[in-house]
Amino acid sequence: MKTNKTTVILAMIAIISILFCNYSYAETTQSISSEPNLTLYSDAAILIDSATGKVLAEKNSNEKMYPASTTKILTAIIALENCKLDTQITASYDAVMSIPVGYSNAAIQPDETLSLEELLNLFLIHSANEVGMILAEHISGSVENFANLMNQKATEIGCKNTHFTNPSGIHNEEHYSTAYDMALIAQYCMKNETFRSIVSKPSCEVAATDKYEDRYFVNTNDLIRPSSQYYYEYAIGIKTGFTSQAKNCLIAASKKDNMELITVILGAQTTPDGKSARYLDSINLFEYGFNNYKFEEVMSQNETVQEITIKNATKETKNLSLLIKDSISSTVPMNFNSENLDYSIELNENISAPIAEGSTLGKISYNIDGVTYTSDLIASHNVEKFDFILLIGQIILVIVVLIILAKLLSPKRNKKYKRKK
Numbered sequence: 001m002k003t004n005k006t007t008v009i010l011a012m013i014a015i016i017s018i019l020f021c022n023y024s025y026a027e028t029t030q031s032i033s034s035e036p037n038l039t040l041y042s043d044a045a046i047l048i049d050s051a052t053g054k055v056l057a058e059k060n061s062n063e064k065m066y067p068a069s070t071t072k073i074l075t076a077i078i079a080l081e082n083c084k085l086d087t088q089i090t091a092s093y094d095a096v097m098s099i100p101v102g103y104s105n106a107a108i109q110p111d112e113t114l115s116l117e118e119l120l121n122l123f124l125i126h127s128a129n130e131v132g133m134i135l136a137e138h139i140s141g142s143v144e145n146f147a148n149l150m151n152q153k154a155t156e157i158g159c160k161n162t163h164f165t166n167p168s169g170i171h172n173e174e175h176y177s178t179a180y181d182m183a184l185i186a187q188y189c190m191k192n193e194t195f196r197s198i199v200s201k202p203s204c205e206v207a208a209t210d211k212y213e214d215r216y217f218v219n220t221n222d223l224i225r226p227s228s229q230y231y232y233e234y235a236i237g238i239k240t241g242f243t244s245q246a247k248n249c250l251i252a253a254s255k256k257d258n259m260e261l262i263t264v265i266l267g268a269q270t271t272p273d274g275k276s277a278r279y280l281d282s283i284n285l286f287e288y289g290f291n292n293y294k295f296e297e298v299m300s301q302n303e304t305v306q307e308i309t310i311k312n313a314t315k316e317t318k319n320l321s322l323l324i325k326d327s328i329s330s331t332v333p334m335n336f337n338s339e340n341l342d343y344s345i346e347l348n349e350n351i352s353a354p355i356a357e358g359s360t361l362g363k364i365s366y367n368i369d370g371v372t373y374t375s376d377l378i379a380s381h382n383v384e385k386f387d388f389i390l391l392i393g394q395i396i397l398v399i400v401v402l403i404i405l406a407k408l409l410s411p412k413r414n415k416k417y418k419r420k421k
Contacts, residue, residue, distance in 0.1 A: 038288050041277035043247070043267025046179040047285040049295070049331035050253065050260035053187055054371050056289050056331070061179040064161055065266040068241030069104075069127045070182055070251045071169030074150055076120055076198075077189045079135045085117040085194065095133035098143075103129045103170060112211035121204035124239060126217035132168030143167065154181070157188045171243045179264040186238055186251045186262050199237030199253075200224060222279055223252055230279035234286065238262075240278075250278040254286045259295035259331060261286055293331050298338050298366060298373075301327040305364055305377065306345060313353040314384045321380035322361060328375055330368045342367045345377070355383035 044060040055061070083089075093110040106128035108114070114122075116135075123131035136146035143166055150164040159181035165172045189195045202225050206215040222228035223235035234254040241249035248268040254261055263285045268278035299305075306322045313320075322345075347362035355361070362377045 038284065040281045040284070041268065041271050042265045042281045044179040044264075045266070045281055045285065046183050046264050047289050048183045048187065048262050049289075049293070050187055050190055050262050051295065052330055052371065052373075053184065054331055054369070055180075056261070056293060057285060058179070061183075061264075062161060064176045064178055066171060066175065066243065066246035066249075067169055067177045067182055067266065068171070068243045068246035068249045069129075069169040070239050070241040070249050070264075070266075071164060071167070071175070071177075072123055072127065072132060072241075073189050073195075073199075073239050073251065074153060074164070074185050075132050075135060075146075075167040076124055077185075077192060077195060078146075078149060078153055079116060079120065079139065080192055080194055082139050083116050085115065087116045088113050089116060089119060089134060089138045091130070091134045092137055095137050096130050098133050099129045099168075100170060103168075105130050106206075106215055106217070107212060108134070109211040112209055114206065114209065118206045120198055121201070122206060122215070122217070124198050125201055125204040125219045127220050127240065129168040129170065132166065136167045154185065158184050169241055169243070169246075171245050179266050182251055182264045182266070183262055186253065186264065190238070190253060190260075190262070196237065199239060202226070221250070221252070222276070223250075223254075223282065230276060230283070232283050232286065234290075236260075248276065248278040250282055252282045252286075256290050257295075259290065259293070261289045292334060294334055294336070295329060295331050296336065296338075297327055297329045298332070298341060298368065299324050299328040299364075299375070301325070304380070308347075308351070310351065310353050310355065310383050312386050313355075314386050317353070317381065317383045318386075320355070320383055322377040323380050324364065325360070325376040325378045328366060328373045330366075330371070330373060332368060336368075347377075353383045353385035355379050357382045 038057055040059050044063055044065050046058040046061040047056045048054060049056060090113045091108050091110060096108055096110050099105055104127050106122040106126055108128070108130050119131045119134065122128040133143060136143045140146035140149055146167055147165050150167065154162045154164065159177070162177040162181040163174055165175040201219060203216065203218045208214045219225055220240040222230040223232045224237065225231060232254060234256045235252060236255050237253045238251045246267065250265040252263045263282045265278045265281050268281060271277050271280060302323045304321045304323055308320050308322060310318045310320055343364055343366045345362060345364050351361055357379055359379045360376045361379055363374050364377055366373045
């Protein structure tokens, strides 16, 4: 009897566990982002404007996650900033052989020499993990030293919740980041034209060396491959990632008209109908961004924002226009109206003549959807100082001239002149 009761209890626990697991799966695969009409399947995601870094939509974007091979974008930008593209780099035995089984590679051989450009193509397009180790040794002498450099660079970029232990994203409990931090890194990387060019390529080819034959690889990012079911016509990069712990990851960028967006997808699996969540989430985020936002010049360069009067200036130059030094552009909602723009002006203290044209006299700040944009305010023309001493001298001179004229034209003087004659 006791055995039967135990069996029943265990069976009930098993049934409850199954039901609970199914419920949890449904919740995590169809979670709602910060936007009520946007469904995302991934554990974490974010959409930002590439130009300003403004967050347009997000889900768990500040939760620490494993970034897998999306890590490689930071390694690549460090390499681009420290080496020339034609730099010849030789692979060491340790670098090539340190990659765990199951991680992608490009079959680079020990003592094989390739240019930095070739290595970055293999690294960013095919996701060859040994390239990260090769670059780390070349730049910093060791993977450990290079990881320190990576963390320093991430901090400089603005990352708050990121720590890297290796250049390729090989799994490590202490190797983590967030969707937001990875978006900041991607935004920084996309400012480099060489980086942009490489990550936008559908494929790459590396010529044969004395160690290995020709190598040809297609990009692991399906968004930029026309033959893929996930091809997205506006996509221009950037990098995929996968480990069993990190699941599927993707950092992507797309550009439509004059607006460029960046998405980061972390912890993705498949949708209930068996499709890739990382691509669907990224495309859905891009479409949300393009359909609900626009990139607009809010204020134009040299546009007048205020008129001021300089008290100690000459009459001709005392009325001065304050001009915006730099145009201000932002990604704004489709229904945005610049006439309702909230702004504040802060002028320098004790503004007085003389003032040179183009001098900075203050600044203007705009608040657009919680983001502050600023520009210097400059003088529209030269302002000449009013010279009081010169004025007094001119007045005295005028008085003297008037006195002389008065004497010359006085009647008495004319009469005396006639008598003498």
